[in-house]
Each structure stands twice: as C-alpha cells, then as structure tokens.
Amino acid sequence: NAGVTQTPKFQVLKTGQSMTLQCAQDMNHNSMYWYRQDPGMGLRLIYYSASEGTTDKGEVPNGYNVSRLNKREFSLRLESAAPSQTSVYFCASSEGGSYNEQFFGPGTRLTVL
C-alpha cells in the first residue's frame, strides 16, 4: 500500500497563476484533509472532507477551493496564487468519526513569487 500520495512534490508559481494539488489514498478512508505548514505557525487546516460528497472549511480556507473527486482523491486548487500562499501543503486521511488517527502524505513545497 502506498498510503497517502501527493503530486507534485515541488512547485514554483508566479503571482496570479493557478494550480491544483492532487492527493490520493489507498486505505479506504472516509475522511481527507488539506493542511498548510508555515514556520512558527504549526499545521493549519485549510479544508476537509468528512466523507465522500462533503467538504467543509477549516481554519484558513480563503484563496483555496477543494474537490472530493471520489473516495480516494481530494484535490486543492489555488485559483490566483499569492506570495502569502508560499508554504508546505500536506494531505491527510483518516477513517473519520470520533477516534480520528490521521495519516499524512509526503507534502508539496509551493513557492509563489
């Protein structure tokens, strides 16, 4: 099992460009998450999908959109990238429910110039 996979691993964008970060999991998990991690700020939740067909905002959703394509895949889109979105992005998945062990992908390092 690959667990949680993310593409791309690295990306450089210019301000105003758009891109989609891809995430897939092969653990048959119900819930999927997108986080960003910045120095001194810890992990912050951007969006999550508690189950296939649902998505909800997290702590820092502005400037992002998500799509739960199917049970396996959850994408994060930046419509018009800004330098403030320079960060490391992690996707995670879990079975969901009350006891919520989350498993993380390897991350995407994004730089917006």
Next chain:
Amino acid sequence: QKEVEQNSGPLSVPEGAIASLNCTYSDRGSQSFFWYRQYSGKSPELIMFIYSNGDKEDGRFTAQLNKASQYVSLLIRDSQPSDSATYLCAVGGGYSTLTFGKGTMLLVSP
C-alpha cells in the same frame, strides 16, 4: 477557539536519558489525543494515540493523559539521536478534525 499548547523548545537531552514532552489543551470535550513525530523536511508520522486517562506504553514511548488537568505528555525512554525531531501534539473532539500544537523540538546528543 480550541487551542493546543506546547513548549517550542528545543528540549535537549543526552543519549540514554528520558525525554518528557508536554501538551495542554483548552477544550474539555476533547476525546482523542495523538503524538506525531516530524523530521526536518518530512511529513508528520503518527507514533502514539491515547483515548483514556492514564498511561499507554508502546516500546520506548509512553503517552500519559490527565483529562481533569487537560494535560497530555509523551515520555521517550532511552532516547537516541535518531529521536531528534519535532513532536506534534494533536487533539480531537469527537468529530472529524484535529487541532495541532505548534510542536516541540527534541535534540538528543550522543
């Protein structure tokens, strides 16, 4: 606003010593508690979880939970240089999301 607080460190311990990492949380309704290890440039890796008051041991790791004091800790016995990493505490409240602390950096010197 749910908060999870950790000392940022670094916590420095000699090889073979016990490292003690601490975490406090604000939401009394929290039900699940997790410790993640994150090496520099890598993603967080789940190493322990605990749901009930008391201690839970797994190899060299012991998680301790005190819900009355809203306090979670992680003890690492016989610390090794390979344990040098940032340790993230995460707390869940009976719904799908977790709140993460900012992490404590642990440095184990040979």
